Amino acid sequence: MSTYHLGEFEEIVLLTVAILNGQGYGNSIINEIEQRLKRNVSLGAMQTVLKRLEEKQLVSSVFGESTENRGGKRKRLYNITSEGKILINQSKEQRNELWNAIPNIALKFC
Amino acid sequence: MTHFPPPPKKMVAFFRWFCKSQFLEELEGDLTERYYFNIDKYGNKKANLLFTKEVLSLLRPNLIRNIQFNHLKNKIMITNHKRLFTFIFIALGLLSVPLVAMQFTNEVNWNVADFLVMGILLFSTAFFCDLVLKKIKTKKYRLIFLLIVLLIFFLIWAELAVGLFGSPFAGS
Numbered sequence: 001m002s003t004y005h006l007g008e009f010e011e012i013v014l015l016t017v018a019i020l021n022g023q024g025y026g027n028s029i030i031n032e033i034e035q036r037l038k039r040n041v042s043l044g045a046m047q048t049v050l051k052r053l054e055e056k057q058l059v060s061s062v063f064g065e066s067t068e069n070r071g072g073k074r075k076r077l078y079n080i081t082s083e084g085k086i087l088i089n090q091s092k093e094q095r096n097e098l099w100n101a102i103p104n105i106a107l108k109f110c
Numbered sequence: 111m112t113h114f115p116p117p118p119k120k121m122v123a124f125f126r127w128f129c130k131s132q133f134l135e136e137l138e139g140d141l142t143e144r145y146y147f148n149i150d151k152y153g154n155k156k157a158n159l160l161f162t163k164e165v166l167s168l169l170r171p172n173l174i175r176n177i178q179f180n181h182l183k184n185k186i187m188i189t190n191h192k193r194l195f196t197f198i199f200i201a202l203g204l205l206s207v208p209l210v211a212m213q214f215t216n217e218v219n220w221n222v223a224d225f226l227v228m229g230i231l232l233f234s235t236a237f238f239c240d241l242v243l244k245k246i247k248t249k250k251y252r253l254i255f256l257l258i259v260l261l262i263f264f265l266i267w268a269e270l271a272v273g274l275f276g277s278p279f280a281g282s
Contacts, residue, residue, distance in 0.1 A: 026140040027147075043140055044167030047133070051172050066139070069146050071116075073139025 006091060012037065013049045014088055017059050018080045025064065025075040026050070050078060058084035115154065117145045117161050125165045130175045137168060193243060197236035205229055227270065235263040 006014065016032045017024045024032070029050075030041045053059045064075040080088075116122075122138070129137060141164060148157035205228060211218040220228075242255040268274050 026136065027143050042167040043137075043144065043164045044170055044173070047137065047140075047168065048170050048172055051133075063136075067143075069143050070139035071142040073135045073142065075139060076136035 006087060009045070010049055010053060011088070011091060013046065014053060014058060014080065014084055017053075017078045018085070018088065020078075022077060022079040024078050029078070053084070054078075056083075057081055058087060114146050114149050117142055118158050121162050121165045125168065128169065128174050130173060133173055137173070141165065141168075194236070194240045197240055198233065201229075201232035201236045204232055228267075231263065231266060231270075235259060 012033060013029065016029050016036075020028060020032060026043060026046055030043065030046050033039060033041050050059065050061075054061060058081060059078045060081050061076045061078045064077040066072050066074045122141075125138065125141065126134065141161065144164060145157055145161045148160045152160070205225065208218050208220045208228075209225075212220060238259045239256060242252060242259060246252045246255055265274070269277060
């Protein structure tokens with residue numbers, strides 16, 4: 001059993017970081033979430049969660065290249081760590097377990 | 111991207127002021143990138159508004175640096191306290207006049223309630239004078255509001271002493 005439980009938004013961010021596979025940075029993660037989940041995300045909320053995940057060692061980061069459209073500032077690229085992978089796998093298994101435990105009749109619509 | 115205007119300077123300066131130095135580069139880059147994207151999508155005016163909104167959304171405890179106001183705070187506190195204490199000493203001085211006069215003549219005869227009411231009146235006036243000087247910066251308005259405060263003080267005093275308006279608190 002893990003000692004750290006992910007919140008709903010933390011889980012979404014962690015999964016998106018995993019989807020982007022080392023190429024995710026603040027804006028690209030926001031765009032990915034907005035495209036896939038049709039959900040608005042502010043830069044502040046995203047950065048807070050990314051910093052928290054990094055503190056918990058669920059993601060790691062390195063500086064990437066600087067581009068002109070960023071005013072010459074470098075990106076911070078995030079990647080999921082092995083602890084992060086274990087945690088999202090656990091989370092998936094727990095959810096699957098719960099889904100499997102629902103009796104068929106409970107999901108039938110009248 | 112050189113044909114786009116730079117992000118609003120004041121908001122950039124504000125962001126640089128409050129953001130932790132270790133996050134400054136990446137966050138400023140993200141903000142700039144989103145700003146140029148928004149100009150392209152919505153135009154300058156809305157992009158400026160969205161930039162402001164996003165800078166404000168970054169005002170979060172884990173992103174804000176430890177801002178030291180102490181030197182400024184102490185300076186303001188000393189100045190304000192000095193002025194307020196001056197007013198309080200003036201009020202105490204005025205309050206001691208009848209106390210001293212009572213030792214030499216029977217014409218002045220104040221009881222505890224009289225001193226209490228006068229004390230409240232004088233200290234309230236001192237407080238409001240200090241408030242006027244603290245909040246109002248223009249000389250002209252300072253003078254006007256100080257005169258209003260003093261006029262109210264004298265009217266209440268006169269009403270309590272001799273009953274100018276015939277209120278229930280009027281003196282005889």
